[in-house]
Amino acid sequence: MGFSRACKIGLGEKLLYWWASNGRHDLPWKSDSILFASALTNIPSGSFHPYPIWIAEVMLQQTQVGVMLPYWHKWMTKFPNVNLLERASLEEVLLVWQGLGYYARARNLHKASKQIIKHSWPLTLEGWMAIPGIGRTTAGGILSSAFDFPYPILDGNVRRVLSRLQACPDPPQKILPILWKWSETLLDRERPRDFNQALMDLGALICTPRNPKCSLCPWKKNCRAYSLDKSGSFPVKMTSKSLSTAVVGVGIVLNDSGEVLIDQRLNDGLLGGLWEFPGGKQEPEELITKTIVREMQEELSITVEVGEELISFDHTYSHKKIHFEVYLCTLIKGIPKPLASQKVKWVRPESLHEYPFPAANVHIINALKKRLLEDKSQKAS
Numbered sequence: 001m002g003f004s005r006a007c008k009i010g011l012g013e014k015l016l017y018w019w020a021s022n023g024r025h026d027l028p029w030k031s032d033s034i035l036f037a038s039a040l041t042n043i044p045s046g047s048f049h050p051y052p053i054w055i056a057e058v059m060l061q062q063t064q065v066g067v068m069l070p071y072w073h074k075w076m077t078k079f080p081n082v083n084l085l086e087r088a089s090l091e092e093v094l095l096v097w098q099g100l101g102y103y104a105r106a107r108n109l110h111k112a113s114k115q116i117i118k119h120s121w122p123l124t125l126e127g128w129m130a131i132p133g134i135g136r137t138t139a140g141g142i143l144s145s146a147f148d149f150p151y152p153i154l155d156g157n158v159r160r161v162l163s164r165l166q167a168c169p170d171p172p173q174k175i176l177p178i179l180w181k182w183s184e185t186l187l188d189r190e191r192p193r194d195f196n197q198a199l200m201d202l203g204a205l206i207c208t209p210r211n212p213k214c215s216l217c218p219w220k221k222n223c224r225a226y227s228l229d230k231s232g233s234f235p236v237k238m239t240s241k242s243l244s245t246a247v248v249g250v251g252i253v254l255n256d257s258g259e260v261l262i263d264q265r266l267n268d269g270l271l272g273g274l275w276e277f278p279g280g281k282q283e284p285e286e287l288i289t290k291t292i293v294r295e296m297q298e299e300l301s302i303t304v305e306v307g308e309e310l311i312s313f314d315h316t317y318s319h320k321k322i323h324f325e326v327y328l329c330t331l332i333k334g335i336p337k338p339l340a341s342q343k344v345k346w347v348r349p350e351s352l353h354e355y356p357f358p359a360a361n362v363h364i365i366n367a368l369k370k371r372l373l374e375d376k377s378q379k380a381s
């Protein structure tokens with residue numbers, strides 16, 4: 001598999017020709033960026049302003065354009081430039097983000113604004129990848145969109161299109177270096193901004209996850225999945241054995257009255273509106289006890305001391321496996337605030353059944369009740 005030079009040029013030309021009359025040319029972060037770019041002095045001429053593009057690229061990380069667009073407008077009204085973002089409190093930022101999910105993205109934007117104000121806008125891949133919350137594809141997206149620099153991208157749309165184009169027998173997650181190579185090989189170095197946008201538009205408008213519109217596709221004559229009449233069979237899915245595993249640290253915070261702290265997830269997004277015990281995903285190289293302390297601080301604005309482990313277990317969702325590590329915690333300082341949830345509440349452990357919890361939390365509730373019973377009988381004896 002791979003692309004010959006002639007094939008690469010042919011694919012690029014066909015894509016850009018299709019894009020000229022069928023692409024999404026009205027994305028506001030591009031038109032607004034043109035308007036704002038003249039205000040900057042340290043960026044190459046012909047650039048678009050990176051701020052609206054950066055915000056859009058981060059919002060698009062786990063979200064489709066139709067969903068993120070109202071949030072992007074709201075954000076740009078509230079924080080029209082990086083200076084105002086930097087001066088805002090995290091609570092204000094989370095409030096504007098509320099409902100969009102994956103709150104680490106909002107926290108990272110806020111954190112990154114301070115870095116950008118201090119060091120100015122990065123102009124290299126490494127520079128962007130040093131910004132919190134920016135991986136290689138987001139960095140490539142910003143550099144090509146804003147500055148027309150020749151960096152490839154590999155978001156979900158591009159992975160799908162390339163997997164189909166080559167009828168890849170492996171799931172995209174397993175062959176990322178190969179997909180990166182293809183995205184880089186195909187990139188039009190004369191028009192990287194347009195090419196990357198065209199590739200994303202092809203994935204969003206034609207080569208859609210379900211029912212791709214192959215008859216309208218500029219690449220149908222080159223597409224292996226289409227020639228096999230198996231467009232819908234690609235990309236190949238991960239088997240449950242190869243599901244990625246995340247580790248989540250959970251804190252059971254008890255107060256002096258014996259009540260336990262729970263919070264209610266936001267209504268939009270995964271498991272929206274359900275209650276849960278506070279916690280979050282472990283960062284690379286982070287001790288799980290540190291994860292819990294950090295999550296409590298970031299999401300509830302409280303300081304806790306992490307005590308004994310209560311339980312640990314695995315729970316499998318349709319797309320990933322989560323390893324939960326649950327610890328008993330003591331509240332040291334602060335009043336819990338729902339910075340990343342819609343409500344927080346102290347409840348008696350025997351009343352937990354009155355609140356809807358995601359399935360995985362049942363293990364935690366049972367372990368907590370058992371532990372409290374053991375403590376009670378120990379005290380009684």
Ligand code: SF4
Binds near residue numbers: 165208219
């Ligand atoms: S022909 Fe169909 S499957 Fe192949 S790239 Fe085009 S839309 Fe996707």
